[in-house]
Amino acid sequence: MASKKIIIDRSKCISCGSCVACGEGKIKFIAGKAWSNESDYTDDQAQDIIDVCPVDAIKSGDENEYKKSYEDQEVAKAEEDEEDC
């Protein structure tokens, strides 16, 4: 069942691109750091993405955890800043 969100700790991300490459378009760089959109992942899909990160910056969580991380890390602001460039 597809139910997990991918949550990335952007402070740990070293921008290696591995998760972007295997994220099927659901993960992209925003202001130089990776972030997943709100797509759902199965447990296996989420684990595959978690496993590619060399710095353990990726975890899975529910929608509330995803939204909290999005707000705490000010991803919306990073998106706006990137569009301004």
Ligand code: SF4
């Ligand atoms: S795999 Fe990890 S370090 Fe590499 S881009 Fe993704 S989150 Fe960043």
